[in-house]
Amino acid sequence: MNIDLLIKNGLALEYDKEPTINSIAILNGKILDIGKDLEQKYKASQIIDAAxxxxxxxxxxxxxxxxxxxxxGLADDLPLQEWLSKHIWPVEAKFLSAEFVEDAALYGxxxxxxxxxxxxxxxxxxGDQTAKSAEKVGIRAVLGEGVLDYPVANYQNADEIFAYIKKMHHKYLKSELIDFAVAPHAIYTCGKENLIKAKNLAQELGILLHIHLSETKKEVADCINKTGMRPVEYLDSLGFFEGNVVVAHAIWLNENEQNILAKNNTSVSINTSSNLKLASGFNSFRSYIEHGINLSLxxxxxxxNNNLSMLQEISLTAKLQKALNDDPTFLPDKDMIKIATIGGAKALHKSNQIGSFEIGKKADIILIDVNNIETQPMYDPYSQLVYSLSSEQIKDVIINGKIVMKNRQLINIDAKELIEKAKYYQKKIIKFNSMK
Ligand SMILES: [Zn+2]
Known part of the structure; x- marks a missing residue:
């Protein structure tokens, strides 16, 4: 039988199985087979040796x-509100355009x-431009179009954003890589009416809702002052959690709020680096887990942040949570890797397609070189992943069965061009800031 790709002799981390040297056969973007001696069984167009x-x-x-x-790195070491209002929002107001987003998303x-x-x-x-860039690079994405009460980007009001999301949802319905989502920015930038409209639209289209929630103590205090309720309780009173929801940050949840999220099967996205850097705070997630809330990273x-290293996020979160709980056994390495893979897939309601190695799932696979001074000896790959490895050791990336990075070289785009363009925009942003 002919197949598209064979990854042979790697240390495969299959879901809930002991790490084993195995090969993986890929056909039409999916995992067709996992096992030994697959080279005899299949005729592969491409072979990667993963020894x-x-x-x-x-x-x-x-x-x-x-x-x-x-x-x-445009502005660091500032409180969230000042960072947003004095630095991020002004440059966004000046530079946000379809072209800028397409370029910046390609880089990202x-x-x-x-x-x-x-x-x-x-x-x-x-989101249309971000989708184009994601497809070009070859990465899978759930693109939440931001919803705010006031004019933003190319929209005069939230209704225009809702109409756009509907249009994009249909435009990318058949895309192998792209889904759209409704992303009300936060409860302090989105009023009751738009939060309800956002929820209704997400339910109508059967897509995800994605919101920043309970990121700072100030947000909680302001919400209580305004509504008499805490953030999760307030959103619950609007029926917000009836659909598929991911809440980002969610640091300051009390018992009742945790019960609400658990009952509604709402997932949390933990953003440890960002929370630490902006001093938004940190909280133990032990009781979130005990309540049965699905965690993702x-x-x-x-x-x-200021980087996109999931390995760093994993390591930092594991260590912080151990320290906060005064318990080195809390969140062991295997559990952390689950949070960063299948936990994320569950949060996006895609766990039947991605997030683990199983026959029939999409072939979204990474290969990590462990034959280095920094990474030997290796007694346990999960320990290496959480405590030793850095992104530099991630050598090959396969998404939807296609190789998008080989030996750290991006396949579908020119890295040099990306860097040049980043420098070009940097100059423009510096010039704008000097005239402020
Ligand atoms: Zn955010």
Missing amino acids: DKIVMPGFVNTHSHVAMSYFK CAEMIKNGITTFSDMYFF GTDGVAS
Whole structure:
């Protein structure tokens, strides 16, 4: 039988199985077979020798702003509100255009792949352009079009955004890589009316709702002052959690709020780096897990992280959670990898397609070289992934059965061109800031 791709002799991390040297046969974008001696069984158009490599499902990044890639390092060491209102929003007001987003998203998608991310869930504007860039790079994406009460990007009001989402949903309905989502920015930028409209639209189209929630203590205090309820309770009173929802950050949830999310099968996207850097705070997620809330990991945008390393996010989250719980046994390495892969897939309601190695699932696979000084000896690949490896060791990335990075070289785009363009925009942004 002919197949498209054979990944042979890698240390395969199959879901809930012991790591085993195995080969993987890929046909039509999906995993056809996993086992030994597949070379005899199939005739492959392409073969990757994965000896000395970990072969695992790609990371699922559940919260990002991919087109903010040119704002990396633009403003640091500031509180969230000041960072947004004095730095990010002014440059966005000046530069946001379809062309800018397409370029910046292309860069961001490339950076995601270099970090082993095979699916990301985004929140931004000009989703059509982001979709084009994601397809060009070859990455899977759930693109949440941002919803705010006031004019933003190319929209005069939220109704225009809702109409756009509907249009995009239909435009990309048959896309192998792209889904659209409704992404009300936050409860402090979106009023009751638009939150309800957002929820209704997501339910009507059967797509995801993606929102920033309970990111800072101020947000919680303001919400209580305004509504008499905490953020999750407030959204619940609007019926917001009836659909498929991912809440990003969700740091400050009390018992009742955790019960609400668990009852509604709402997932949380943990963004540890961003929360630490903006000093939004941190909380133990132990009781979230005990309540049965599905956890996933997000990098947030590079403007607030400032990188897209899922391995760093995994490592940082594991260590922080252990320290917070005064318990080194909390969130062991295997559990952390699940959060970053199948947890993300569940959050995006795609766990029947991605997030683990199983026959019939999409072939979204990363190969990690462990034959290095930094990564030997290797007693346990999960331990290496959480505590030792860096993105530099992620060598090959396969998405939807296609190789999109080979030996750290991007296949579908010219990295040099991307870098030149980033420098070009950097100059323009510096000039704008100097005239402010
Ligand atoms: Zn965010």
